[in-house]
Amino acid sequence: MTVNPDYLVLFFTTTSGASGDQLGSDEKEIVQLVWQVVDLATKKAGQVNELLVKPDHIELSEECQEVSELTEEALTEVEPLEEAIEQLNQRLCAEVDAGAGNTFYLCTDGQLHIRQVLHPEASSKNILLPECFFSFFDLRKEFKKKFPSEGELKDLNLQVMADCILKRHVEYYLLCIFCHQFSFPEKVNDKFETGTCSKMERVDDNTVIRARGLPWQSSDQDIARFFRGLNIAKGGAALCLNAQGRRNGEALVRFESEEHRDLAMQRHKHHMGTRYIEVYKATGEDFLKIAGGTSNEVAKFLSRENQVIVRMRGLPFTATAEQVLQFFSPACPVTDDSEGILFVRFPDGRPTGDAFVLFSCEEHAQNALKKHKDILGKRYIELFKSTAAEVQQVLNRYSSAPLIPVAPSPILSVVPPPTFMPPTAAVTGVRDCVRLRGLPYDATIQDILVFLGEYTADIKPHGVHMVLNLQGRPSGDAFIQMRSADRAFLAAQHCHKHSMKERYVEVFACSAQEMNIVLMGGTLNRSGLSPPPCKLRRLSPPSYTFPHGTAVLPSAAIYPSQFLLSPRPLAPTTAFYPASNPLYMNYTTYYPRPSLDQAVAPNWMKESGGNWRITNSPQMWAGTGALVRIEEEKWMGQNYQILEENLLASARKLSMGRRFTFQHDNDPKHTAKLSAQWLKEKS
Structure with a gap:
């Protein structure tokens, strides 16, 4: 829009923090407003005016004190920003005689004073700015229009522009300056416009940013408020959703120009309420994935x-x-x-x-x-x-259509499809599993067994599954496979919200299908089951089961008779199962082991008249069996096997120096705490 103002108001701000090119990047408050009116008709400038502003937190940086020569004592008795802006507007209108129809526009050295300082602070303090603060002239851009060959726009400042003028013929360039027409002011959007974006639209990569750390209840208007002073494109604020359709605290914002995108990057870690927002560069493709549509x-x-x-x-x-x-x-x-x-x-x-x-x-x-x-x-x-x-x-x-289309079911199933679920998960409708939620992250299998108490005896072999997250760490969930649905129900009823290490644990009955989906990387919540989003890193090897092949139907039952032009006997057909990629599950399987009183001792011990026990174990092992596996808990569960019928020959195969106690009934004097000592004497 072309304008023809009567007056220019040179406008300058000072904050309690950084100045220069970093003005406004530290979220510091305004402490000084300076302006001077220039009559474009008479080419005369008025006097310089100053207003001090009282910030909410009076704390001046060394840079501020050096540049402005202000003191904290001078700011204690002045007006806050809202009253200062109102006073500034009244004095400007009186000086230019706005009642007579005269118009004026602000003129600043760059974009920061208006876009990065005044508008963001006014928005955070809920101050309504007068209309004159929504359009202004950027002196650097106007200088660049008049002298396009004088350096890059980002390198210009008052000193550079003044030096450029003084290098030439002063009279000629002063004439050019004062004859320059200020016709196209910068605009500041006063509100965010919603709109749609097509996936076929081209979005410049240099105009998009990604904001992280947003409150989950924030809207596009809240995002526009955070970037107040910068012009967001129509429909350019897109909140991101997670796989469950809920907001994940991120948003993609598209600005009108690269210049505004660069100014938005300076608001990295500025605050929205009590939360700081991270700002990063993004691409147009990222924006179209979120905001683009074809419907x-x-x-x-x-x-x-x-x-x-x-x-x-x-x-x-x-x-x-x-x-x-x-x-x-x-x-x-x-x-x-x-x-x-x-x-x-x-x-x-x-x-x-x-x-x-x-x-x-x-x-x-x-x-x-x-x-x-x-x-x-x-x-x-x-x-x-x-x-x-x-x-x-x-x-x-x-x-959207599914990535893998679902084919209609055949009328007759010729070859039964293989099942990839473990054998215990074949029945999906029976709720014979228990889910533990809210476990301490350092909880062990022993803690879970103690927590379940009497229901530990109902756990199936290989039936304890700890759920891990994508980083391979405990997620606080576990699944227990029980021997029956009744025992799973009773365990859930009696153990629900009992405490484990100062945390209460929720216990629910669930089915094997639900357990398998979670172990494969899916989610189970109040909204139902969600399948795993992607293939996960293998953490433990899964097990598979394939049903026995069934008889194949004869060819006459499969094909219509008109297609059997030359019927002949078919060779015996077997079901073929193509090799598939291995499944990746985010769980670890644990194997419950018997207690000491349930262990089995071999026959040769009774025949040789000897008993044996493990040091620090109060119980003697009894029973019969041909093979025993000794687990030495004190030394991290190292396993040894005794296979021979002779205790002496078998003991030599054990690692010497372990604290086993071998007690011989017929030879008590050879009882020793160290197996090596007893074996030496026996030899």
Whole structure:
């Protein structure tokens, strides 16, 4: 837009922190406002004016004190920013005689004073700025227009521009300067405009940033407020969702130019409320993945501009537009009635329980959000403030076709498909497993067995599974396979919310199918089962089972008779199972071992008249058996096997020096604590 101002107001700000090119990058408050009015008609400049501003935290940096010569004592009795801006506006209007129709525009040395200092602080303090602060002239850009060959724009400052003028003929260049037409001012957007973005649109990589650490309840308007002073493109704030469709605290923001993107990078670790926000560069492809869409239905729904979007979650699958309108009316009417409601559906037309609703103003949207968790039908409804980009993401997620299309089931199953589940997980409908949630991260198998108490005896062999996260560390979950659904139910009832190491542990009964999906990397929560998102690193080898092949149907039953032109006997056919990639599971399998009183001792001990025991173990081993495996717990579970019928020959095979006690009934004097000593005497 071309303008022809009567006056220019040279405007300058000082903060309590950094100055120069780093002005505003440290979130410090304004402490000084300086301005001077220039009459463009008479080429005369007025006097220099100054206003001191009282910050909320009076603490001046050394750089500020050196540049401005201000002291902390001088700021204690002045007005805060809101009153200072009001006073500045009144004095400007009086000096230029705005009542007579005269116009004026601010002129600053660069973009920082307006975009990085004044607007962000006014936004954080909820100060409404006068209209004159939303358009200004950048003196550096105006100088570059007049002298395009004088260096790069980023290298210009007042000293460089003054030196450039003084190097030439002063009279000629002063004439050029004062004859320069200030016609195209910089604009500061006063509000964020919502809109749609097509996946076919081209987005410049140098205009996109990624913001991290956002509060989960933040909206696109909150993001625009954080970047106040910078011009965000229409529909350029896109909140990112995780695999479950919930916000993950990240957003992609698209600005109107690379210059504004670079200014946004200077707001790295600035605060939104009490949280600091990280700002990084991103690409146009990243933005299109989040905000881009191809649905005509979504484009039509979002074509209504300046609307506030509210997301509904948890709707009954039979909910209609009329029921939604009744849910919100009359305090918060929906825009265009049923046309302002968008139901989210699967590709086959089934409802997902989500919907988006448009409201004409912020007041109606806030009244609608007060109905959060109100009842519709027999279900409570969750309400959240949403964005156009979130509408695109949710619709893209539910409406997109699966990567692997599902073929229709055959009428007759010729070859039975192999099953890749462990044998104990073949029956998926029986809830014969127990899930432990909230375990201490340092919990061991022994802690779990002690926690289950009497139900430890009902654990199946190889039935304890600790769930690990992607880094291979305990996630706080574990699955226990029980011998029956009844015992799993009783264990869940009796052990639920009992304590383990000062933490209460939740215990639930679940099925083998649910257990396997979680162990494969999926999730199990109130929303149901979610399959694993990707292949995970192998942490422990899985086991497989394949059913026995069944008889293959004769050819006459498989093919129609018109296709059997020359029937002949077929060779015996066997089911072929192609090799598949190994599965990767994020769990570790543990094998419960018998206690000492359940262990088995060999026959040769009784025949030789000798008994044996392990040091520090109060119980004697008894029983019969042909093979014994000695587990020495004190030395990290090292295993030894005694296979011979002769105790002496077998003992020589043991590692000498271990603290086993061999006690011979017929020769007590040869009892020794060290096996090596007894063997030496016996030899």
